[in-house]
Amino acid sequence: MIIYGNIQEARALLGRLEYQRGNVEGALRVFDGIDLQAAIQRLQPALSDKPSRKGRIRSDSQNTVSQHAASLVLEAIYLKAKSLQNLGRLTEAANECRSVLDAVETIFQQGIPDVQVDSRLQETVSQAVELLPELWKQAGCNQEAISAYRRALLSQWNLDNDCCARIQKAFAVFLLHSGVEAGPPSLGSQIDGSFVPKNNLEEAILLLMILMRKYFLGKINWDPSVMEHLTFALSLCSKTSIVAKQLEEMMPGVYLRSDHWNALALCYSGVGENSTALNLLRKSLHKHEQPDDLMALLLAAKICSEDSHLAAEGVGYANSAISNAKGKNEHLKGVGLRMLGLCLGKQAKISSSDYERSRLQSEALKSLEAAFSYERNNLEIIFDLGVQYAEQRNLNAALRHAKQFIDATGGSLLKGWRLLALVLSAQQRFSEAEVVTDAALDETTKWEQGSMLRLKAKLKLAQSLPIDAIETYRYLLALVQAQKKSFSPDISVSQVDDDKVDEFEVWHGLANLYSKLLHWKDVELCLGKAKELKQYSAEMLHTEGVVCQGRGNMHEALSGYINALLLDPSYVPSKILIAAVLSKVASKALPVARGLLSDALRIEPTNTMAWFHLGVIHRDDGRLADAADCFQAAAMLEESDPIESFSSLL
Amino acid sequence: MSDSSSGKAQSAFQSLSSIITSIPPSQSPAFSLLHDLRIASQISTLLRQPDSGAGDNNLCRWLYDSFQSTDPDLQLVVLRFLPIIAGVYLSRVTLRKPLAGFEAVLLALYAHETTSRAGQSITINIPDLSHPSVYHESKTLTKTNATDLNLAVISPSLEPHGTVRSTRRARIVGVALELYYSKISQMPIGSKVDFCEFCEGWAGLDKDSEGCKGLTKEKLNNEGAISLPWELLQPVLRILGHCLLGPTKNKELYKAASAACRSLHARALHDINPNAILATGSLVRLGKMALDSDKETDYTEIPKTNVISL
Numbered sequence: 001m002i003i004y005g006n007i008q009e010a011r012a013l014l015g016r017l018e019y020q021r022g023n024v025e026g027a028l029r030v031f032d033g034i035d036l037q038a039a040i041q042r043l044q045p046a047l048s049d050k051p052s053r054k055g056r057i058r059s060d061s062q063n064t065v066s067q068h069a070a071s072l073v074l075e076a077i078y079l080k081a082k083s084l085q086n087l088g089r090l091t092e093a094a095n096e097c098r099s100v101l102d103a104v105e106t107i108f109q110q111g112i113p114d115v116q117v118d119s120r121l122q123e124t125v126s127q128a129v130e131l132l133p134e135l136w137k138q139a140g141c142n143q144e145a146i147s148a149y150r151r152a153l154l155s156q157w158n159l160d161n162d163c164c165a166r167i168q169k170a171f172a173v174f175l176l177h178s179g180v181e182a183g184p185p186s187l188g189s190q191i192d193g194s195f196v197p198k199n200n201l202e203e204a205i206l207l208l209m210i211l212m213r214k215y216f217l218g219k220i221n222w223d224p225s226v227m228e229h230l231t232f233a234l235s236l237c238s239k240t241s242i243v244a245k246q247l248e249e250m251m252p253g254v255y256l257r258s259d260h261w262n263a264l265a266l267c268y269s270g271v272g273e274n275s276t277a278l279n280l281l282r283k284s285l286h287k288h289e290q291p292d293d294l295m296a297l298l299l300a301a302k303i304c305s306e307d308s309h310l311a312a313e314g315v316g317y318a319n320s321a322i323s324n325a326k327g328k329n330e331h332l333k334g335v336g337l338r339m340l341g342l343c344l345g346k347q348a349k350i351s352s353s354d355y356e357r358s359r360l361q362s363e364a365l366k367s368l369e370a371a372f373s374y375e376r377n378n379l380e381i382i383f384d385l386g387v388q389y390a391e392q393r394n395l396n397a398a399l400r401h402a403k404q405f406i407d408a409t410g411g412s413l414l415k416g417w418r419l420l421a422l423v424l425s426a427q428q429r430f431s432e433a434e435v436v437t438d439a440a441l442d443e444t445t446k447w448e449q450g451s452m453l454r455l456k457a458k459l460k461l462a463q464s465l466p467i468d469a470i471e472t473y474r475y476l477l478a479l480v481q482a483q484k485k486s487f488s489p490d491i492s493v494s495q496v497d498d499d500k501v502d503e504f505e506v507w508h509g510l511a512n513l514y515s516k517l518l519h520w521k522d523v524e525l526c527l528g529k530a531k532e533l534k535q536y537s538a539e540m541l542h543t544e545g546v547v548c549q550g551r552g553n554m555h556e557a558l559s560g561y562i563n564a565l566l567l568d569p570s571y572v573p574s575k576i577l578i579a580a581v582l583s584k585v586a587s588k589a590l591p592v593a594r595g596l597l598s599d600a601l602r603i604e605p606t607n608t609m610a611w612f613h614l615g616v617i618h619r620d621d622g623r624l625a626d627a628a629d630c631f632q633a634a635a636m637l638e639e640s641d642p643i644e645s646f647s648s649l650l
Numbered sequence: 651m652s653d654s655s656s657g658k659a660q661s662a663f664q665s666l667s668s669i670i671t672s673i674p675p676s677q678s679p680a681f682s683l684l685h686d687l688r689i690a691s692q693i694s695t696l697l698r699q700p701d702s703g704a705g706d707n708n709l710c711r712w713l714y715d716s717f718q719s720t721d722p723d724l725q726l727v728v729l730r731f732l733p734i735i736a737g738v739y740l741s742r743v744t745l746r747k748p749l750a751g752f753e754a755v756l757l758a759l760y761a762h763e764t765t766s767r768a769g770q771s772i773t774i775n776i777p778d779l780s781h782p783s784v785y786h787e788s789k790t791l792t793k794t795n796a797t798d799l800n801l802a803v804i805s806p807s808l809e810p811h812g813t814v815r816s817t818r819r820a821r822i823v824g825v826a827l828e829l830y831y832s833k834i835s836q837m838p839i840g841s842k843v844d845f846c847e848f849c850e851g852w853a854g855l856d857k858d859s860e861g862c863k864g865l866t867k868e869k870l871n872n873e874g875a876i877s878l879p880w881e882l883l884q885p886v887l888r889i890l891g892h893c894l895l896g897p898t899k900n901k902e903l904y905k906a907a908s909a910a911c912r913s914l915h916a917r918a919l920h921d922i923n924p925n926a927i928l929a930t931g932s933l934v935r936l937g938k939m940a941l942d943s944d945k946e947t948d949y950t951e952i953p954k955t956n957v958i959s960l
Contacts, residue, residue: 016952019952020952020953020954021954022954079952082950082951082952127949127950127952130949130950131950134950137897140897140898142835142897145897153785154784154785163949166949168785173895174897176891176895177891177892177894177895177896177897178835178892178896178897179831179832179833179834179835179892179896180835181832185784193782194781194782194783194784195775195777195778195781195782195783195784196783196784197777197783197784198774198775199774201774201804202774202775202776202777205774205776205777206777206783206785207785209777209779210779210783210785210786213779213786224935224939225936225939228932228935228936228939229932229936231928231929231931231932232887232891232928232929232932232933232936234776235925235926235928235929235932236804236884236887236888236929237774237776237802237803237804238802238803238880238925239776239800239802240924240925240928242776242800243928263928266924266927266928267924267928269924270924270925270928277924294919295919295927298919298922299922299924302922331855331916331920332919332920334920335919335920335922339922375920377854377875378875378920379875379877380921407744408744409744409877410743410744410816410819411816411817412743412816412817412819412820412877413817413877414817442815443815443816443817444815444817444818445809445811445815445817445818447809448817
């Protein structure tokens with residue numbers, strides 16, 4: 001039998017009763033009448049006695065009484081805080097709530113022990129720990145909220161798993177979305193060698209990962225929002241590979257199997273691992289899974305549209321996407337058509353017959369035009385159409401779309417400028433193309449100018465201005481030097497790689513330029529520099545061959561070209577030059593040479609040099625009509641040859 | 651607030667009175683400039699006028715001067731209007747209109763951020779749970795200190811820019827939005843709602859792709875569509891995350907933010923951009939969950955009863 005000798009404890013009980021009835025104001029009046037601080041002080045010596053082993057047995061019964069009394073008093077303060085919260089007096093509520101925690105900390109200086117604690121006392125403590133940051137948050141005191149969260153998570157409150165998980169999640173959400181920078185936790189809480197998050201995003205991701213781990217270990221229940229917050233945070237950092245890792249650890253049954261695969265596919269595709277993504281999508285699009293899922297179909301089609309050997313498969317996905325874009329998803333029909341157009345265009349590149357190729361090309365155009373009629377503000381379609389027309393050498397249409405794309409993007413995308421310059425160069429309007437490259441250079445910062453400057457050098461050469469071309473390269477080399485100085489080799493550079501001037505390309509481009517001017521010594525010098533950066537590349541071996549050929553060394557030239565082909569079996573320039581050399585060296589080799597050229601034309605049907613050399617072989621073999629056809633094709637193509645292949649745009 | 655600071659605010663307040671028609675008298679000019687709805691709506695209207703962004707525009711000059719005053723309170727006022735400036739600017743760049751006034755303000759924000767970061771990139775370490783942290787223990791032995799640091803670049807390094815080159819436009823606006831995000835807890839609701847509404851326009855899709863039928867093509871093709879490279883979209887999504895899931899609950903803001911998230915999710919699907927699909931998809935689902943969270947158990951409550959338990 002416990003006797004409440006103290007009137008204050010009786011009041012605490014009464015207040016609790018009022019609160020439970022929902023009479024918040026009444027409860028507050030009762031609580032206000034208690035001198036809680038005095039009550040706490042009275043409790044202190046009873047509980048803060050160092051648990052000496054001898055005295056424990058004797059003090060046990062007294063301890064229970066004190067703990068009960070303590071729990072009553074602390075609960076009263078806690079309920080006072082709750083009452084104030086209910087009345088909207090949030091700052092006062094937070095201060096009361098904090099005094100609960102302060103009191104607990106003075107009473108239990110060593111932290112709350114796991115055992116021997118009254119369950120009701122523990123409950124009040126846990127509730128106060130959880131309530132305090134919420135109160136500060138509601139009061140709009142963000143910094144106090146952050147400290148309260150850290151106090152909750154970094155001190156020993158003996159919280160149960162669920163309560164701790166709720167606080168961790170709430171803090172992670174606050175860190176992610178409050179827009180208030182928390183700064184790193186104080187030094188006091190740092191343990192040697194342990195990871196200390198240095199900003200909000202790091203801390204939030206750490207907490208969410210810990211929550212995921214707790215779930216994997218079966219300590220807490222599944223909360224779908226944790227994974228969503230983590231996905232959001234990690235995709236902001238472009239680290240979707242880590243989302244994938246979390247998804248892979250997930251037990252089966254949490255997500256629908258096909259949704260799980262689709263999410264993984266998005267993650268892998270997000271970090272450029274498209275073949276893994278495609279394999280996952282093939283599973284989820286299997287006829288027994290969800291073959292009609294639009295997102296999966298579109299992503300699969302997009303991945304396939306980037307590889308001519310997958311393009312035919314992509315056509316299937318795109319067609320399926322188009323027929324499934326119904327109802328509320330009808331707005332995606334244009335996207336499906338665009339993907340269909342891209343896949344068909346890619347498929348056309350490896351088609352085995354002229355007939356097939358032109359059929360695919362015209363279907364590709366039809367799909368893209370249809371896509372454009374659905375989405376007139378999808379700028380990418382304008383660009384796709386421009387490239388498609390250019391590849392089919394419909395240069396006027398290509399020019400129209402290139403201009404339209406630059407207008408619609410306000411010239412913000414470099415690829416638009418490149419397309420326009422290449423189309424103009426194909427129309428042999430070199431000086432206008434140069435005006436375009438100059439305009440583009442005005443709109444870019446120096447580190448992005450590499451590809452544009454190389455284009456400009458080629459344009460200069462095309463206008464028989466080799467000195468100017470070399471001057472342009474000299475500027476490029478100066479840029480490379482400046483770049484080396486301003487970017488120290490830190491890790492972040494690899495992430496902005498595409499913005500930078502590629503030194504290998506510069507040396508190799510200059511080598512090509514000199515080889516056109518027949519300055520073989522200079523070519524070798526440049527190739528040597530390029531080789532330091534990239535030891536093996538088909539382009540470079542090919543250029544080495546060109547040097548040997550230029551010096552009359554046919555055998556070495558041939559081995560250079562063959563080596564290039566060994567590195568890249570579909571490298572067209574080497575195929576053409578091997579054929580050219582062979583046809584000169586031995587008449588017996590003419591059929592082989594012809595085979596190589598047909599192969600080259602299969603890969604690049606509009607290659608002028610290939611048609612020309614094929615013509616030569618026909619002529620030497622005495623098939624004059626065939627030769628004439630080839631020469632005519634070469635002549636026609638030359639009139640519409642861009643200075644760099646249009647496929648370099650994709 | 652220091653004397654010089656309130657002096658700057660006072661003179662900015664005064665010079666604004668020659669630009670907008672009615673300016674209510676105020677004891678605390680800096681506070682009024684940031685929070686007074688009448689002032690905000692007049693400035694908003696002016697910024698949305700067809701000729702608002704020109705180089706000789708009074709208001710742009712005022713915003714530029716206010717930001718360059720280096721007074722933190724006045725800088726907040728300028729940021730308050732960034733959603734409209736960025737929104738109107740990005741929707742107009744293709745129209746070949748004079749926009750030097752807007753660009754001056756945006757470049758000032760960009761330069762401020764470049765200086766305060768010393769041009770450095772912002773990176774974070776993605777934690778690896780096999781190493782112990784302040785929040786968890788790990789039984790596996792720590793190898794060497796720097797193992798498997800998984801570095802992510804949140805914002806690449808910054809080059810100084812004196813003019814807006816078109817290929818850098820998205821980055822400049824993106825960095826200005828990063829600055830906005832860093833002060834977002836001090837921004838009034840109205841500013842955030844403006845931002846959400848512009849996002850919807852930028853997505854360029856019909857107002858609500860959920861169950862809209864029979865819209866004509868003209869209506870479907872909202873003119874506001876702009877290209878959304880990651881350098882622009884990433885800060886946009888961070889801001890939207892705050893608007894949708896931040897600590898201040900506001901119905902109007904929630905509605906505007908969830909509409910913006912839905913539009914940008916639809917747009918991400920149109921672009922088939924995996925990163926954006928994941929991020930916006932999560933926001934859309936979290937937004938829906940936030941609606942249901944009111945029904946969740948409140949663990950800080952004690953059971954309501956009429957029975958006394960001792």
